[in-house]
Amino acid sequence: MAATTVPAQHIIASRDPGFGAQLQSEWTKLRSVRSTWIVTGLAVGLSIGFSAAVALAMGLTFDSWGAVEQATFDPITNSLTGLLFSLILLIVVGVTAVTSEYSSGMISTTFMISPQRARVFAAKAILVGVIGLLIHAIAVPGMFLVSQLIYGSYGIPTVSITDTDATRFVVVVALVVPLSYTLISFSIAFLLRGTASAITASIGFMWLPFMLAPLLPAWIQQNVLRFLPDMANDSLSGLTPPGSLTYLSQTPAIMVVAIWLVGSLALAGFVLNRRDV
Amino acid sequence: MIELRGLTKRYGTTTAVDNLSFTVGAGHITGFLGPNGAGKTTTMRLILGLDNPTGGSVTVNGESYRDKRAPMHEVGALIDPSAVHGGRSAYYHLLWQAQAGGIHKSRVDDVLDMVGLADVAGKKVGGFSLGMRQRLGIGSAMLGDPPVLLFDEPVNGLDPEGIQWIRSMMKRFAEEGRTVFVSSHLMSEMEQTADHVLVVGRGQLIADLPMSEFTQRSALTHVRVVSPDAARLTPHLEAMGGVVKNGTRGELSVTGLDAGAIGAAAFERGIRLSELSSQRASLEAAFMELTHDSVEYRANETSKAGSSTAEETVRELTAEGAS
Ligand SMILES: Nc1ncnc2c1ncn2[C@@H]1O[C@H](COP(=O)(O)OP(=O)(O)O)[C@@H](O)[C@H]1O
């Protein structure tokens, strides 16, 4: 084999390839493994499919519902039952983008090549956030519209996406919720470094409050749960009605979501920068 | 150039690297020897800014590694060849690295050619043998065409063919004028490749010397004598200027006399010999001598349980069968 040593100056674009190169590199990592595409596809497909199936089940049984049930049917919130899948898969996206590198040990190569850890962290966060946004930007309007279509064909009350409440709900769940889910679980993943632990912790942190809220004492709901990111999301989207114990008005809700996002990223970035890889 | 000054790393109560100071100069192969657990990997991780030192400092080309932007053109390293994502192809595994380092993607193909993986460039790394991963790892290290290369136990677990390949690559890199810093837990491994040897045990530097000096010492010979009448032979050999160490069952180890003189002495006195052979001193013996002072130092300073001595270090380094 001939020794083909290319002199360094011919192959090095520049001494500091910059943040763009970092983004490009992280994007190559994501797109070159099948799991990225599978998880993204599953998140969109399962959530829309599940919403459609639930809408169909409602359509088929609607006539047999009680009068009160029929009258209080909310075509906005009921249309997004598929969130069950997309939210968990958003967590999977945020967590595995990080933990797959730790579990394989590849993270050492990453930081050997890019000793400026903050850059790697920022590039990864941006890409993970964008993927999360894309998933929900397709899945949420998809779930909503497919459900309305099915409701309509069974004579169930429908709502237009241009209706103020519907627009607010769809926009918040499509654009704000995915950022909190992917980026908070991304931060948790950098803190915990293990796939199973980070997914469990993220689901616990993002979901448990919502599930447990009705079981907990009022003062906890009002003084603790209300300030958790997903509860603030629910106030923003209109899922939590004003007057409810966990309700926050818009400006404080936006601030709570923003503080959790920035705070968790800052903490994870800080810890990453200080500790051993 | 890699410079360590008082470098120390503790994990809880374990001192993995203990006040290490040395310099790896340009343009030759430096062997970094130590038994398992001596702190070789930790030292390399500290050099590469992956772990933070508890004390002391280390610089690469005069600068802390963490302060560098994209140092692929300065340093290439292979720490753990298995640290790859099994679902990614060899090509993409090198591409993301090239991109992060600001290296043109045409270099990825060149490197795949160089390490002989061009044919499997599109195959997933998960299906690669250890030898192929090792080649891929060497390819990563060579992407930036760096003048300094760090390899951590590169022949570990490889088949003879793989070992041969790694050795030839290291020689080639050194011939190209690169600095190669390579660790091993086997002293014999270094004998053929390294120009300079650093020996560590329990995180401490035991020896730092050119290979030529090391081989000179290991050229010392002794003579093995086995006799049913060893006790009677010993004083005669000592009177002739030999240094005699007594073993069990009539075994003697004699230095300072050659086999012919010993045979003649035994014949003259009618002492029967059942074995008489010249032995090239083991690497172990060479290092025992080298590290004699540190053995005594350690015996006095660190006699607590579990603390290895330089002697133990040397024994493990030369115990080829052990791994
Ligand atoms: N991350 C870690 N946490 C705790 N102990 C560690 C860690 N890494 C290494 N060690 C310990 O430090 C010592 C040196 O390990 P290492 O550098 O891997 O040695 P070598 O590479 O020479 O075999 C060992 O006792 C090892 O158990």
Ligand SMILES: [Mg+2]
């Ligand atoms: Mg090691």
